[in-house]
Amino acid sequence: MSERSELRSELGVSEGPELGVSEGPEPGVSERSELGVRAAELDACDELAKLRAQFVLDDVVYLDGNSLGALPAAVPGRVDDVVRRQWGEMRIRSWEESGWWTAPERIGDRIAPLVGAAPGQIVVGDSTSVNVFKALVGAVRLAALSSDGRDEIIVDATTFPTDGYIAASAARLTGCELRPVDPAEVPSALGPRTAAVLLNHVDYRTGRLHDLPTLTSAIHDAGALAVWDLCHSAGALPVDLDAHGVDLAVGCTYKYLNGGPGSPAYLYVRSSLQPSFDSPLPGWNSHADPFGMSPAYEPAPGALRGRVGTPDILSMLALEAALEVWEGVSIDSVRSKSLALTDFFLECVDAYVPRGRVESLTPSHHAERGSQVALRCADAGEVMKRLIERGVVGDFRHPDVLRFGFTPLYVGFGDVERAARLLGETLS
Ligand SMILES: *Cc1c(COP(=O)(O)O)cnc(C)c1O
Numbered sequence: 001m002s003e004r005s006e007l008r009s010e011l012g013v014s015e016g017p018e019l020g021v022s023e024g025p026e027p028g029v030s031e032r033s034e035l036g037v038r039a040a041e042l043d044a045c046d047e048l049a050k051l052r053a054q055f056v057l058d059d060v061v062y063l064d065g066n067s068l069g070a071l072p073a074a075v076p077g078r079v080d081d082v083v084r085r086q087w088g089e090m091r092i093r094s095w096e097e098s099g100w101w102t103a104p105e106r107i108g109d110r111i112a113p114l115v116g117a118a119p120g121q122i123v124v125g126d127s128t129s130v131n132v133f134k135a136l137v138g139a140v141r142l143a144a145l146s147s148d149g150r151d152e153i154i155v156d157a158t159t160f161p162t163d164g165y166i167a168a169s170a171a172r173l174t175g176c177e178l179r180p181v182d183p184a185e186v187p188s189a190l191g192p193r194t195a196a197v198l199l200n201h202v203d204y205r206t207g208r209l210h211d212l213p214t215l216t217s218a219i220h221d222a223g224a225l226a227v228w229d230l231c232h233s234a235g236a237l238p239v240d241l242d243a244h245g246v247d248l249a250v251g252c253t254y255k256y257l258n259g260g261p262g263s264p265a266y267l268y269v270r271s272s273l274q275p276s277f278d279s280p281l282p283g284w285n286s287h288a289d290p291f292g293m294s295p296a297y298e299p300a301p302g303a304l305r306g307r308v309g310t311p312d313i314l315s316m317l318a319l320e321a322a323l324e325v326w327e328g329v330s331i332d333s334v335r336s337k338s339l340a341l342t343d344f345f346l347e348c349v350d351a352y353v354p355r356g357r358v359e360s361l362t363p364s365h366h367a368e369r370g371s372q373v374a375l376r377c378a379d380a381g382e383v384m385k386r387l388i389e390r391g392v393v394g395d396f397r398h399p400d401v402l403r404f405g406f407t408p409l410y411v412g413f414g415d416v417e418r419a420a421r422l423l424g425e426t427l428s
Helices: 003-011 034-044 049-053 075-087 093-096 103-115 130-144 162-173 183-189 212-221 269-275 301-305 313-326 331-352 380-387 413-427
Strands: 122-124 152-156 177-181 194-200 225-229 248-252 267-268 372-376 395-399 401-405
Touching: 003 034, 034 225, 034 331, 034 413, 049 225, 075 093, 075 301, 075 313, 075 380, 093 177, 103 122, 103 267, 103 301, 122 301, 130 162, 130 267, 130 269, 152 162, 152 183, 162 225, 177 183, 183 194, 183 212, 194 212, 267 269, 267 301, 269 301, 313 372, 331 372, 331 413, 380 395, 395 413
Parallel strands: 152 177, 152 194, 194 225, 225 248
Antiparallel strands: 122 267, 248 267, 372 401, 395 401
């Protein structure tokens, strides 16, 4: 059976006419393209290749881990234990005896090294959107403590929509004006009125990596606070929050951290700011003595101040199991492989895709590249549909972007070569 018909039968897709598919025989092992041989060599010396076995995957080339990470093999058993034993048998005792109550901080500390944070600064819980709200309103309140007259929030004009919507609401609530600004223009937009700046570390559409150290220091020089959204960088590249003095940060856990659909997000509040961080959602879980049930609010010390209500234990403990794959994995080696994968993909696309058919929106400089490649293509929606039918899963972003995410923990160079080859066939 040809590779294509094997895939079709695995996917339950019936044979049918395909446009633009080359009709020649499938290349045999001896006739593999030079790129196929290179892919095999790169896979053979990939020190992270063994991690793929820790995920539930099939022969599909999965390049959508920047939207929903693949399932780590340890998760189903853990969820089963949490539901049947911890909940089913231990019931209420599990809040203490199974560590449910302290899960938000414990799992925050598990994420911390991946984003360059010392322990005690991250809590897990709620969605990214909710954490953007807590962080941004919190940042404006912190800015007001040190200087008067700061009544402007700057937001990444190219942001993922939810961050922009929440920033607009945060601005209305805090009496600030919202200024959408392209990240590159932020340094010149800063001024004595700027209270806080909300930026994305990696642009979800183009895969562009913004210069977090330089932008954070420009924001600080203007006397404002820097809030970073790490959704598309955490788990794919080093972030170094502490080293660069980031004030507050948020991120989701279901992309490169593989926590599962709707797994809870996280909030980072730099330790020196924690004593004055005034959360706009001070639920009872963030109280210094939650079981004192006092009518008067008194915030807990440390990262706990970022909690709100009862944590979503099932998804949170699934995330905890998912994070075990990071044991002994350095984020620097993940970054090296991520760059090698995206370089190799761009090289294969160049070789296999007819000239002029796609245009890369992803910066060629490593310093400006996240872990995805975005290709502009006039009929991107239709092209991605056909590619998915053939076993290469990326995604389509309106109106004309083909998006391919490379999760170094489970994507190999052979996957990359195959994805580019099938893309080339689809576009021929
Ligand atoms: C994925 C993503 C989100 C998701 O927000 P949720 O509240 O978790 O749905 C938010 N912001 C950015 C930049 C993202 O990439």
